[in-house]
Amino acid sequence: MNWLYDFTYLTQSIHESLSRNFEQGTVVLIEMILVGLAFMILFALLGLVLVYAERKVSAFFQQRLGPMRVGKWGTAQTLADVIKLLMKEPLINKNADKFLFNLAPYIIMITAFMTMAALPFAKGLQALDFDIGLLYISAVSSLGVVGILLAGWSSDNKYSLIGALRSGAQVISYELSVGLSLLTIVILTGSLQLSVIVESQANGWWIFKGHIPAVIAFIIFLIASTAETNRGPFDLAEAESELTAGFHTEYSGMKFAFFFLAEFANMFIVSALGATVFLGGWMPFHIGGWEVFNNIMDYIPPIFWFFGKVSFIIFLMMWFRWTFPRLRIDQLLTLEWKYLLPINLMNILVMAFLVLMGWYF
Amino acid sequence: MDAEALIIFFFCGVIMVGAGVLVSNLVAPRSKNDQKDEPYECGIPTQGPSMIQFKVGYYLFAILFLIFDVETIFIFPWAVVMKKVGIAAFIEIVIFFVVLGLGLMYAWKKKALKWE
């Protein structure tokens, strides 16, 4: 059971056993395929679980039962949906730019994969550990908007175009706030490497150690990341009561499914990022001085901690979505440029001051 | 693993979407119909072209973003070394933020932040 607490042994032993049997080049190739497969499976699982979770959670918020028919408690509902979407006729309308139209889902999914690669899931379970991990993630994740813009523009549909342009203005605006709120914590860690950021929280999560500025940064991060993933109440790009389905109006079948999947994958990515930077990633919850309590907490494997924290943030995002009305485009931009951005800048100064004075744990 | 390994994840995305679309193309039914070629506009034929020059308001925010994103890039290295450098870094960033804030105030006062 030791591997559950530290995946370094596991990966190393796999690597060693492979090295014993194969040449250096083959080992790298096999490892690449293994990692790729693992991530694809993770993606598929994420899609299945998150879609089901969203439907159930929304149902419980709305005093409904949600899907109940396929499988016990409707657990196989998403699978049934995937099969249905596979069987759907792929449609392209006649004036659409066919190449870009087909390209858009690829771009969205590729960015989602490339961002996911840098996330630390547990100790030793991280595919890519850059020393500029945070910068890398915030750079790549914002590429996804290109896919949305392409999808909207190439569909030759007016709703799509408006949806895509809205999304463009929205994602690039909120990109700033996501970056700045993460930077607030970077001041404390002194590193952009995600594994280092996690390690630095071994004696307490930054949201507790960083006092009020960290909490403010977390709230801003929550709002901005919800907006960056185009989720309600910021789902202007696909506002169904205004633009029928926004940028993916013209998509059907599997291509639509990938937009749908990418939305959930992005939600997972930003939640994981939030969990890593603010809530200590896979670090267990500790209270100084309570040894027994801390030991019990340590007993829970880090991967569960990680996914627990991620689910918590995802749940919060779902809670937002199923409670609030949608913002209007000018409100959305006002919120970012007149509220989040100035507060964020001030917050960074306060945090820098705290660090300067050493007023943090 | 190194940064070159990113190529795996690039191909993961390509394979996943490609496989999905391929399978769907194989199993999905096809039927030709003039109405299916039409863009969806609530069941009414579209009037005029859809891909047109569009409202400039959206792009203004893109320009604003460019300005501020470059600033953010400057803050990244600062944030990393802030702890080590100490007071000098703090004073520098205050000056930097004052300039940045002035820029934001200017845009605010010019009503560039107001959506029209």
Add this chain to the structure above:
Amino acid sequence: MKSIINYFKEILFGLKSLVKGMAVTGHYITHPKEIITQQYPENRESLKMFERFRGEVVLLHDENNEHKCTGCTACEVACPNGSIEIIPKRVEIDGRKVKAIDQFVYHLQMCTMCGLCIPACPTDAIVMANTFEHAVFDRSKLTKILNKPGSKIMDGIK
């Protein structure tokens, strides 16, 4: 200065209103007992419509396969949509030729469940039943003949 205070006040009040809203939805997710969904086909046994519910028109038959319809066409006249059609025939009772119904045709697909035919009937031969599962795969199945085969009019109904 005042505008700055207002600025922060606005943020605080805004956040407070949002949290209050979340408390309402939060209340419901923590109280799954208040779920109102009814699992329809499963609860068919316990599902009971109110007695006055107007589902479809039925012609009442007693145990001797007798009904009260004289074929007076009052319901046909009262119906706004022409969903009742009475095809009469002449029958011989006690040596007299009397008008009676051959077929009481009821077009459920045209019926709006207004219930105007019920009070129009002078002999109370028809009532509104509580059924509501009217879905069929073929539209022609909605055209029903309400008098059962071989049924005849009750004695003493004129």
Add this chain to the structure above:
Amino acid sequence: MEEIIHDQELESKEYFINMGPQHPSTHGVLRLVLSLDGEIIKKVEPHLGFIHRSIEKMCEHDSYTQIVHLTDRMDYLSCHINNEAVCLCVEQALQIEVPDRVKVIRTIIDELTRLSSHQLWWGVMGMDLGAITTFLYGFRDREMITDIFEETCGARLTMNYNVPGGLFFDIHPNFQKRTKDFLDYFKKKLPEYDTLLSDNVIFTQRMKGIGILSKEDAISYGVTGPTGRASGFSCDVRKHHSYMAYDRVDFKEILDTEGDCFARYKCRINEMWESMQIIEQLIDNIPEGDYKVPTKAVIKLPKGEWYQKVETARGEFGVYIISEGQKSPYRLKFRSPGFSNLSALDHMARGCKIADLVAIMSTLDLVIPDIDR
């Protein structure tokens, strides 16, 4: 920056978008042709008639009892009030005085109808603005009223409970108890509506100052109901031309002066409180008596013309009957509130954004069959 925005070179072209007939927020099959500049609406042109059934023409062949049930199909959310309008008009022409019991029962069911209509409106309005949860909550509360209707009237939506001269049948023995239960329940739930939407900062900002309709315009466009009253146009038929038991109950006419979306929203929420108050005053005081005045089997109105207006959940509903002494009217005109309210849409929506148009449409509370007839 302004110079850049208004530079001719960068001006975007005019853009036509069809909103509807198959659109989630037009609540049916209304088609609006929007001409846009970016997201700003320059003009809204409603195209009607997708479910035009020419009910007025159908009525020219129907007997008066049959006409009553057709009005269910117009404004299906205030069907009982529509039924009542025709019945009142016929009763007026025949000079029938309906018993007190009928008056009170009709009034109570009127108000229940108004409540259920406003509940549905609230839910749908939240959904239009993106808060899908409100939709379910609105329907949850409406369900109790439809149960009351089903028990007493025999149907949940198209009730057809009125006949010229009275009611179809007497109220169900459970009616009073159920109604009181509902009032107790809904008094607890209505403040929830406020916490979810009315106080919400996103919601208020989306509503305030949007789609302003001045009092003069409201009168000129014939905008009635909560929409008109939010603009300060005192147009409550229940107050000005009291019918049924409204003269014996004590209630306020909700008036506002803002005339924007939020005022219309507030008006409807406050109207729900008033409706509950009206029901409370009447529910324990239903007088004994007949539920119907006997009428002839075939009703023939004398030669002449009558106009009867009532207050539905959407505004002033009028029935104009011209009779030539036959069993069917010579000409029958329904003055539907939605039709007039819709005509003001273009005036209100110009210069707004697409999202605002959705908000304005929801606060107008359009029911498309009511407009198309």
Add this chain to the structure above:
Amino acid sequence: MDNEEIKKFVLDRVAEAECTDGVQFLQVTVPSEKILQLASELKSNETTSFDFLFCLTAVDWPDHMEVVYHLKSTKHNHQFVLKGKINTRKNPEIETVCHLWRTGEFHEREAYDLFGIKFLNHPDLRRLLLTDDWEGWPMRKDYEDPINMIEY
């Protein structure tokens, strides 16, 4: 103002007006040519100020057409029915009132659509409920449509 005064007010302006005291409202029928002038006076005059046109409709009589205006004053709370009589069924024409009461825009379009009454000077007189290529005027008594109408 009560009915007598309104009657007098109208008769002062249009001598040939026919007044009938209905059960509810005073009904005044004037020739269609006089409608616009009378209507604008009824709206603008302080003593009448009929500012709320709550119903506008048309009636197809065997030998003539009638446009019926139900008017109310929100200020004085009095109401009456004004009727414009058009002496032909073939090509009925009447002046529009939609610049006085904006609600006329839609109501007149509806009347045009269903009765074929042409409202002169209406800014946008098109079919409203029916499709643009519809033939005939459905609410007229002699309208026949074997496909869409149910025979009684």
